[in-house]
Amino acid sequence: MTQPPAPAADFSTAHADTLQRALTAITERSYWSQYPESPSPRVYGESAAADGQAAYEALRGARFALDGQPADGTWVATERSPFGVDLGVEYPHAGADALVAAARAGMTAWRDAGPRARVGVCLEILDRIHRHVFTLANAVQFTTGQAFVMAFQAGGAHALDRALEAVAYSYAEMTRHAATADWDKPAGKGATLSMTKTFHVVPRGVALVVGCRTFPTWNSYPGLFASLATGNPVLVKPHPGAVLPLALTVRYAREVLAEAGFDPNLVQLAAEAPGEGLATTLATRPEVRIVDFTGSSEYGDWLEEHARQAAVYTEKAGLNTVVVDSTDDFAGMCRNIAFSLTLYSGQMCTTSQNLLIPAAGIETEAGHRSFDEVAGGIAGAVAKLTADDARAVELTGAIGDERVLDRIDAARKVGAVVLDSRTLTHPAYPDAVVRSPLLVRLGAGDAEVYGSEWFGPITFLVAVDSTDAAIDVFRRTVGERGGLTAGVYSTSEAVLAAVEEAALEVGVHLSANLTGGVFVNQSAAFSDFHGSGANPAANAALTDGAYVASRFRIVQSRRHR
Amino acid sequence: MTQPPAPAADFSTAHADTLQRALTAITERSYWSQYPESPSPRVYGESAAADGQAAYEALRGARFALDGQPADGTWVATERSPFGVDLGVEYPHAGADALVAAARAGMTAWRDAGPRARVGVCLEILDRIHRHVFTLANAVQFTTGQAFVMAFQAGGAHALDRALEAVAYSYAEMTRHAATADWDKPAGKGATLSMTKTFHVVPRGVALVVGCRTFPTWNSYPGLFASLATGNPVLVKPHPGAVLPLALTVRYAREVLAEAGFDPNLVQLAAEAPGEGLATTLATRPEVRIVDFTGSSEYGDWLEEHARQAAVYTEKAGLNTVVVDSTDDFAGMCRNIAFSLTLYSGQMCTTSQNLLIPAAGIETEAGHRSFDEVAGGIAGAVAKLTADDARAVELTGAIGDERVLDRIDAARKVGAVVLDSRTLTHPAYPDAVVRSPLLVRLGAGDAEVYGSEWFGPITFLVAVDSTDAAIDVFRRTVGERGGLTAGVYSTSEAVLAAVEEAALEVGVHLSANLTGGVFVNQSAAFSDFHGSGANPAANAALTDGAYVASRFRIVQSRRHR
Structure with a gap:
C-alpha cells in the first residue's frame, strides 16, 4: 500500500474573517486596512x-x-x-x-x-x-x-x-450567484420542468x-x-x-x-x-x-x-494636473503640493506635472497673491523640504532611470526655472543618484511642452488667463492624453463644481483643497480607486468589478432532476 | 414668472419591487420570469x-x-x-x-x-x-x-x-459600493484624517x-x-x-x-x-x-x-454539437432532438448542427440501436413533426435569408441524405418560404464539412469511432470554432463527466439527457447564461457581471470634511 498524501492545508477557513472584512470594505469604501503601514517596532x-x-x-x-x-x-x-x-x-x-x-x-x-x-x-x-x-x-x-x-x-x-x-x-x-441552482418551471396542468x-x-x-x-x-x-x-x-x-x-x-x-x-x-x-x-x-x-x-x-x-x-x-502615462483658483490656507496648499512633488522625486504615476495658475494671481485667506508669489510659495516649500540632504533623501529616494536625468536637463530649457533641481548627497549611499524637484514656469501657449508627460521630478507652473481657461486646458490636455490624478484648490463651490464636472468628463479622479496629511498622489486601498479606465492614462481601474469580472467565465451544465 | 415644468414621472419607485425581485433572481438563478410567456387570452x-x-x-x-x-x-x-x-x-x-x-x-x-x-x-x-x-x-x-x-x-x-x-x-x-463614503484614517496622536x-x-x-x-x-x-x-x-x-x-x-x-x-x-x-x-x-x-x-x-x-x-x-457563429453515447429513453431523445432541429427551421444560433453518434450504434433502454437506427429515430421524429404542413409551419416559421436555401442545396451533396428537406406550404401565407430540416450523414473524416457552420435547417449526423472519439471531435471543433450550446446523451456518469470536462475546456454550456420539455437551443433568462465568452462563438455572455461592468467607469472626487 502506498502512503496517502499529507492532507493539504485549508487556508480558506483560516482567512475567512479577513475575507469577510475585506468584502465589507469594498462595499463601504471607508477607511480600512489589513496590513499596518507603520514599520514601527511597536x-x-x-x-x-x-x-x-x-x-x-x-x-x-x-x-x-x-x-x-x-x-x-x-x-x-x-x-x-x-x-x-x-x-x-x-x-x-x-x-x-x-x-x-x-x-x-x-x-x-x-x-x-x-x-x-x-x-x-x-x-x-x-x-x-x-x-x-x-x-x-x-x-x-x-x-x-x-x-x-x-x-x-x-x-x-x-x-x-x-x-x-x-x-x-x-x-x-x-x-x-449560486454555484448550483434548482430550476422548476411550471409547465401547465400541474406539471413542472425540473432541472x-x-x-x-x-x-x-x-x-x-x-x-x-x-x-x-x-x-x-x-x-x-x-x-x-x-x-x-x-x-x-x-x-x-x-x-x-x-x-x-x-x-x-x-x-x-x-x-x-x-x-x-x-x-x-x-x-x-x-x-x-x-x-x-x-x-x-x-x-x-x-x-x-x-x-x-x-x-x-x-x-x-x-x-x-x-x-x-x-x-x-498621463498628465496629472492641478487647477489653482484660490485657497483659504495658502501655506497649507504650498506645503501639500510641495510634499507631493518631492515624494519619490516625482516618480509616481500619480504625481502632478502641470499646475495651472492664473497669471493674475489668486485670492487667499491673507489677500491676493500674484502668480510669482504662488510659484514662490510652492518653490519655497519644496526648497524647505529638500534643504537638508540627509532629511531630503528620506522623501526623495533615488532615481534609477537615467532618462529622468536627461529629462531634467531638457526641462530646464523649456521655460523659466522657478526652482532648480539640485543634486543631493545621500549620507549612507554616496553613489545614490538623487535630485530635488525642478519647477519651471510656462505660458498657456506652451501646450507642446506641458501637453506631454515629463516623468520625474519636473513640474510646470503654467500661467493661464483665468480659472475658466485653466479648466479648458485641463479638459483638453487630460482628455487627450489622460491622467491618473487631478487636484483643485478653490474657496468657490462654483469653481469646485466646474472642475469636478470637467473631471467627470475626462474621467480623472479629483482631490479638492488638500492642505493637510492627504496628498493628491496617494490613493488608499479599499476606498480610493486608482485609475478610472475612462481616459488614455489607463484602460482599467485598480480595482473594481470591471477589473476582475472578465478574468474568468461562467460555463454551465444542466440536467433534469 | 415662468411656469415651473411639470414634475417628471418617478418610475424608480413604481418599479422598485420588480427590481428587487430581479436582483434576487440573478443571484439565485432558479426559475423566475417577469413577463408571462403564454399569449393566452386568460x-x-x-x-x-x-x-x-x-x-x-x-x-x-x-x-x-x-x-x-x-x-x-x-x-x-x-x-x-x-x-x-x-x-x-x-x-x-x-x-x-x-x-x-x-x-x-x-x-x-x-x-x-x-x-x-x-x-x-x-x-x-x-x-x-x-x-x-x-x-x-x-x-x-x-x-x-x-x-x-x-x-x-x-x-x-x-x-x-x-x-x-x-x-x-x-x-x-x-x-x-457606496455612492459616497466618509473616510477617517487614524493619523497618530489622536488625530484623524477625515475625507x-x-x-x-x-x-x-x-x-x-x-x-x-x-x-x-x-x-x-x-x-x-x-x-x-x-x-x-x-x-x-x-x-x-x-x-x-x-x-x-x-x-x-x-x-x-x-x-x-x-x-x-x-x-x-x-x-x-x-x-x-x-x-x-x-x-x-x-x-x-x-x-x-x-x-x-x-x-x-x-x-x-x-x-x-x-x-x-x-x-x-459556432458549431453546436451533441454527443450521443447512450440513453434510457430512446424515443424521448429522438423527439427532443427533432423538436430542437425543427424549431424555427434551425435558424437559432443555439440549434445543434453536429450530432456525433458512434458508427457501431448505442445502447438504449430497449437494447442496442445501430447508427442507422439512431439516425432513423431522429429522422422519423422530425418527419412526424413536419408531416402536416399546416401544423409544421407553426414550428418552423419561414426563412428570410436566401443563402439558407442555397446552403440546403449544397448540404444535400456533402454526404448521404438521411432525411431530405421538404418545401412546406403555409396555409395562410402562400408566398412564405418554408423548409423542413435536412439530415445528412457524414463520417468522422468529413471535418472540412462539419467543421464549418451551416446556418439553417441543416444537421449532420457524424459517424464516429466511439464516444471517446466523439469527445475528441467535440473538443477540437468547438475549441477551434466555438459553440453556444452543447448536448450529451448518456446513461454513464463517467461519460457525462468526461463530456462536461470537455465542455469546460472549450467553454460551452452543456445540457445532459434532454428528453422532455426543455431543449438544448433554449435558454431561460435569470437562470441560464447565453454564450460564455470562453470560445470563438462569442466574446461575452448575455448576461453576467462581465457583460455590464465595463459599460461605465467610476470617477471619484474627495475632499476633507
Whole structure:
C-alpha cells in the first residue's frame, strides 16, 4: 500500500474573517486596512526591521533559487540599484515555451478547487508575504530607489492591501450567484420542468503580469492576485531593474501553493535576459489570455493593439494636473503640493506635472497673491523640504532611470526655472543618484511642452488667463492624453463644481483643497480607486468589478432532476 | 414668472419591487420570469391578440415617425417578410454625424440622474413594451419569419426578461459600493484624517447596438438596456430585414424618456438605406464607446479588430454539437432532438448542427440501436413533426435569408441524405418560404464539412469511432470554432463527466439527457447564461457581471470634511 498524501492545508477557513472584512470594505469604501503601514517596532516587534534587513542582505550576490520552476540552466542578473549599491542577485531563466507549458499543467486542479479554496490560498500568500514584509521592503527600496518608509508602505503594506482588495472583488464576482441552482418551471396542468444547473467558474487561461521599475509590487499585485484567485496560472515578468520584490513574491506564492496541494508552477517568475523582450513574446502567445501591464504609454498601446487574444489591462502615462483658483490656507496648499512633488522625486504615476495658475494671481485667506508669489510659495516649500540632504533623501529616494536625468536637463530649457533641481548627497549611499524637484514656469501657449508627460521630478507652473481657461486646458490636455490624478484648490463651490464636472468628463479622479496629511498622489486601498479606465492614462481601474469580472467565465451544465 | 415644468414621472419607485425581485433572481438563478410567456387570452385578456394584430396592421405601408429624432428627410424601407407579405414600412433616415450629436446632447443629464432613476426609466420602458407585446410579436413574426407563438415568446416575453436581467445586473454593478463614503484614517496622536468621497458612475460614451435578422429583440435587448441603464445613449442599428421590432422598441423608449424629463434622443433608431454600411460608419466613430453585435463571425471579428475605441461585445457563429453515447429513453431523445432541429427551421444560433453518434450504434433502454437506427429515430421524429404542413409551419416559421436555401442545396451533396428537406406550404401565407430540416450523414473524416457552420435547417449526423472519439471531435471543433450550446446523451456518469470536462475546456454550456420539455437551443433568462465568452462563438455572455461592468467607469472626487 502506498502512503496517502499529507492532507493539504485549508487556508480558506483560516482567512475567512479577513475575507469577510475585506468584502465589507469594498462595499463601504471607508477607511480600512489589513496590513499596518507603520514599520514601527511597536507594531512589528523589536527585531523585525533588523531581521528583514539581514534576510535581504543574505539574498545579495547569490542565486535566487525557485525550485521546481522550469529553467534552461542560465541565470540572469539585470538589477542596478538607484542607491548605487550592488545587488548581484541572479535569477533562473526559462524560455516562453517552458514557462507556458508549466503554467498550464496545474490549471485544471486549480480551477476545480473552486473560488473559496483559491481565495484562501491567495490570502495565505499575502499573509506569508506580510510575515516577510521587511525583507520585501528592503528589496523594493534598493531596486526602485524609494526611501525605506515609502518602500515599506507603498511597496509592502499598501501593496498587500491592494492585493487583498483585488482578491475580495474576485471572490465577490465569482460568488455573486449560486454555484448550483434548482430550476422548476411550471409547465401547465400541474406539471413542472425540473432541472439542476451547475455554474462553473472557468479561468481564461495563462495570465501575464508585466511589472514596472518604480512600483514592482503595488502595481503588479492587483492583477497578479485577481488572475490567480479567478483560476488563472500567472507568469510574473518583472522589470529587469526591479526583479527581487517580485521574485520574493513568487517564492512565497509557490511555497503556499505547494502546501495547499497545488502545482507551484501556477505562479512563476519570468525573469529575462537583457534585451530579450520576453514580455512581448509571452504577451502574444495564444495560451496567454490575460495581460496586466504598468509602464509607458507606448508599450501599453502596443500590448492593447497586439495581444488581441488576451484581455489586456494597462496603466500608462498621463498628465496629472492641478487647477489653482484660490485657497483659504495658502501655506497649507504650498506645503501639500510641495510634499507631493518631492515624494519619490516625482516618480509616481500619480504625481502632478502641470499646475495651472492664473497669471493674475489668486485670492487667499491673507489677500491676493500674484502668480510669482504662488510659484514662490510652492518653490519655497519644496526648497524647505529638500534643504537638508540627509532629511531630503528620506522623501526623495533615488532615481534609477537615467532618462529622468536627461529629462531634467531638457526641462530646464523649456521655460523659466522657478526652482532648480539640485543634486543631493545621500549620507549612507554616496553613489545614490538623487535630485530635488525642478519647477519651471510656462505660458498657456506652451501646450507642446506641458501637453506631454515629463516623468520625474519636473513640474510646470503654467500661467493661464483665468480659472475658466485653466479648466479648458485641463479638459483638453487630460482628455487627450489622460491622467491618473487631478487636484483643485478653490474657496468657490462654483469653481469646485466646474472642475469636478470637467473631471467627470475626462474621467480623472479629483482631490479638492488638500492642505493637510492627504496628498493628491496617494490613493488608499479599499476606498480610493486608482485609475478610472475612462481616459488614455489607463484602460482599467485598480480595482473594481470591471477589473476582475472578465478574468474568468461562467460555463454551465444542466440536467433534469 | 415662468411656469415651473411639470414634475417628471418617478418610475424608480413604481418599479422598485420588480427590481428587487430581479436582483434576487440573478443571484439565485432558479426559475423566475417577469413577463408571462403564454399569449393566452386568460393571461393577456380576450382582446389583446386582436388589438395587437390590428396595431401591427396599422403600421404597414406607412411612415414610422420618430418625432424629434434627427432626420435628413429621406425615408428607408428595406424589409421583405419571409412570409411573403408586404410590410412597406418606411423609417426616417439620418446620417452618422446627426445621430451621434443628438445622442450626446442628453448624456450629462442622464449621467447625473444616477443609477436608481435610470434603472426606473429602463424598467418603465420594458413595461411599456410589454403593454404592446402583441404588436411587437407581430412585428417580430413578419420580419424574422418566426411562427407567432415563438415570436411572442422569444421576441416578446423572453426578450423582455433578458432585458430586465441585464438591467438588474447593471443596477447591482453600479451600486455594489457606496455612492459616497466618509473616510477617517487614524493619523497618530489622536488625530484623524477625515475625507468625504464621492464615487460617480460615468458612462463610457455613445453605445451602438447592431441587431440581427433572426432575433432583433432577444439578442439586442441585453446590450441596449445594459448600456442605457449604465448611462450611455444608445443608437439602435437594426438589420435592414428586421427594423420594425426595434423601431417599436425605440418609440416606446423615447416616449418614456420624455415623460421622465430626459432627452428622447438618448435612444435613437439608426435605420439604414440599402448598402449604406451604417454599422461600420458608426462603430468606428470616436464617440462610440460601446458596440453590441449579433451576427456573422466575419463581421463580428471585423468589429473586434476595427472598433478599437469601443468595448465590443459580439455573439457570432459556432458549431453546436451533441454527443450521443447512450440513453434510457430512446424515443424521448429522438423527439427532443427533432423538436430542437425543427424549431424555427434551425435558424437559432443555439440549434445543434453536429450530432456525433458512434458508427457501431448505442445502447438504449430497449437494447442496442445501430447508427442507422439512431439516425432513423431522429429522422422519423422530425418527419412526424413536419408531416402536416399546416401544423409544421407553426414550428418552423419561414426563412428570410436566401443563402439558407442555397446552403440546403449544397448540404444535400456533402454526404448521404438521411432525411431530405421538404418545401412546406403555409396555409395562410402562400408566398412564405418554408423548409423542413435536412439530415445528412457524414463520417468522422468529413471535418472540412462539419467543421464549418451551416446556418439553417441543416444537421449532420457524424459517424464516429466511439464516444471517446466523439469527445475528441467535440473538443477540437468547438475549441477551434466555438459553440453556444452543447448536448450529451448518456446513461454513464463517467461519460457525462468526461463530456462536461470537455465542455469546460472549450467553454460551452452543456445540457445532459434532454428528453422532455426543455431543449438544448433554449435558454431561460435569470437562470441560464447565453454564450460564455470562453470560445470563438462569442466574446461575452448575455448576461453576467462581465457583460455590464465595463459599460461605465467610476470617477471619484474627495475632499476633507
